[in-house]
Amino acid sequence: MKAVMYHYVRDGVDRLPNYYYLDITDFRKQLDYFDQEFGFVERESFLAYLRGVRSTPPSGVILTFDDGLRDHYEFVFAELQKRDLWGIFYVPTGPYQTETLLDVHKTHILLGEVSGSELLAETHEIIEEKMIPHRRREEYKTKTYKTHDDIKATKEVKRILNYYVSDEFQTEVLDRLAARIGHEPVDVSDYYVRPEELREMYQNGMTIGAHTVNHPVLSKLDKREQELQIHDSFAHLDDILGDMTLRTFCYPYGNDATYNEITVELLNSCECEWCFKVESADITDEDIGSRPQALPRYDCNEFPYGEASGSIGTNSK
Ligand SMILES: [Zn+2]
Incomplete structure (x- = not known):
């Protein structure tokens, strides 16, 4: 099977x-x-x-x-x-409960509007130290990278958003990215x-x-x-x-x-x-x-x- x-x-x-x-x-x-x-x-x-x-x-x-x-x-x-x-x-x-998009899908929408490397650059601009938990700060500084390869950049954006950023800041980071990129709100029911x-x-x-x-x-x-x-x-x-x-x-x-x-x-x-x-x-x-x-x-x-x-x-x- x-x-x-x-x-x-x-x-x-x-x-x-x-x-x-x-x-x-x-x-x-x-x-x-x-x-x-x-x-x-x-x-x-x-x-x-x-x-x-x-x-x-x-x-x-x-x-x-x-x-x-x-x-x-x-x-x-x-x-x-x-x-x-x-x-x-x-x-x-x-x-269904909140009538908002899931963060994972907000990321997909952003990646549908700008290239991976563009989104990665914007993400690096927005991230502040307080958004990364103490235990991951050192790793974040040394292990995240900048790249112009869109496929690598896309993976890196997802890694930063899903892994490095504390859950409490995820939505804020995504909303700020959306505002910088200027995307239109999406109808959840569609x-x-x-x-x-x-x-x-x-x-x-x-x-x-x-x-x-x-x-x-x-x-x-x-x-x-x-x-x-x-x-x-x-x-x-x-x-x-x-x-x-x-x-x-x-x-x-x-x-x-x-x-x-x-x-x-x-x-x-x-x-x-x-x-x-x-x-x-x-x-x-x-x-x-x-x-x-x-x-x-x-x-x-x-x-x-x-x-x-x-x-x-x-x-x-
Ligand atoms: Zn899933």
Whole structure:
């Protein structure tokens, strides 16, 4: 079994962010490719195997889509329905509660408007010492760099915003960057799947999973804060969808350093059946048996037709 992860999937470039996205034509070609090469795992077979009701592992591809993006309703859901396929959609609930964009997406929008190196230069201008916790200050001074290579600069901006800057300053830094770059406010209801659309997807066989409230790096939070991120996101999805019959979750950013034992303990305690992280590997029988809270998942750009289009042309989380 292989799980594959997608973010933006869309038709054309007239929507924000104009940064990177998988073109719907390539998405269709990739689905054709998966169909020919591996086939798809049916939802019922997956659940039966996971729950120990079925002993032979199903083989094929499981499709997953992160961040509750409106693309998923507009382009992905329609395509999956046409092909009689199911997908798992991991939705952060913060935007429904606060009606603001998540910081991770504000970064994507900025990167859709100016080049990576331009944004990096602006970021260096804005960062003040007080915004970096003491323990990371020395590292910040020696390890962050300036570059005119846009792809490297883009990674560096994300590293500064997600890792070096204290959580309490993240929003402020992003808002100040937006003001310097002069970007227009974005309508949240055009950016994320709307609640009634999420219900329609859910009622038509799509699986909806939690992806925290506001997409933090969970391992940076204490137990109480992690608990809020996990419990509130499930509770809010329950409110939108009626009680969900199964619970699944995926870790924001998703590599091993982004969550810890406390996270897994909390997920077990709220009867979450399985979670995805990001790792280039197939899901083995052993994974299902011994670590269902850390199932590996490929990025779509690791397969044919999965390379992103857009101003930078690199896929990302
Ligand atoms: Zn995400």
